[in-house]
Amino acid sequence: MADMPPFVAIVAAMAVASSFILAIQARAAVTPLSEAQSDYVEYCAGCHGMQGSSAPSRVPELRDRVGHFLCTREGRAYLIRLPNVAHAPIRDDAQLARLMNFVVFALGGKSAPSDALPYSGSEVAAMRKNALKQTALVNLRRRIVADLVRRCGAPPDLHGFSAGAPFTGEAGATRSVQSKR
Numbered sequence: 001m002a003d004m005p006p007f008v009a010i011v012a013a014m015a016v017a018s019s020f021i022l023a024i025q026a027r028a029a030v031t032p033l034s035e036a037q038s039d040y041v042e043y044c045a046g047c048h049g050m051q052g053s054s055a056p057s058r059v060p061e062l063r064d065r066v067g068h069f070l071c072t073r074e075g076r077a078y079l080i081r082l083p084n085v086a087h088a089p090i091r092d093d094a095q096l097a098r099l100m101n102f103v104v105f106a107l108g109g110k111s112a113p114s115d116a117l118p119y120s121g122s123e124v125a126a127m128r129k130n131a132l133k134q135t136a137l138v139n140l141r142r143r144i145v146a147d148l149v150r151r152c153g154a155p156p157d158l159h160g161f162s163a164g165a166p167f168t169g170e171a172g173a174t175r176s177v178q179s180k181r
């Protein structure tokens with residue numbers, strides 16, 4: 001810009017700067033995460049993976065599987081009563097319901113029964129008051145999954161933490177007993 005009159009150089013510089021800003025704004029406008037998605041990333045994805053799939057011997061796969069739990073009343077409540085869900089640092093029950101609807105219907109894919117209703121805030125409020133203790137989880141999960149397999153035709157490998165994989169790990173980030181199936 002050395003040979004331009006100063007005014008032209010300033011306008012040219014401003015044009016460059018504003019197109020740069022527009023480019024940044026255009027980038028920021030690209031599909032922002034929904035509140036439920038960003039809550040999932042913040043509070044759950046560290047263990048369960050960005051796509052609902054992570055170390056499956058220790059952490060159950062959510063992807064294309066977690067929706068099965070909606071088939072029974074107990075299974076539906078189990079998902080909200082899980083310590084990491086019931087005690088998630090999301091105070092607003094409706095917000096937690098939206099997060100769980102993302103988990104079961106988006107990550108869960110086709111595994112959710114076609115007539116399953118989304119969680120409501122008041123339903124989540126009641127269920128999370130009845131949070132599970134980590135030690136009770138393994139037996140309760142086994143019983144719920146047996147019921148889902150028997151009554152709803154869920155795949156038997158739902159007993160494990162991922163498709164086709166036997167359950168080999170410890171349940172929970174905390175200590176627990178090994179599944180004997």
Ligand code: HEC
Binds near residue numbers: 059103
């Ligand atoms: C510290 C790691 C960790 C975090 C954080 C975590 N989870 Fe989990 N999650 C687990 C483990 C381990 C299990 C297996 C059951 C258990 O022992 O708690 C589990 C079980 C589940 C299940 C039941 C799946 C099944 O097949 O039994 C769901 C649903 C779930 N978590 C959702 C969430 C959601 C939603 C969040 C975020 C609010 C979350 N989890 C945060 C580790 C975690």
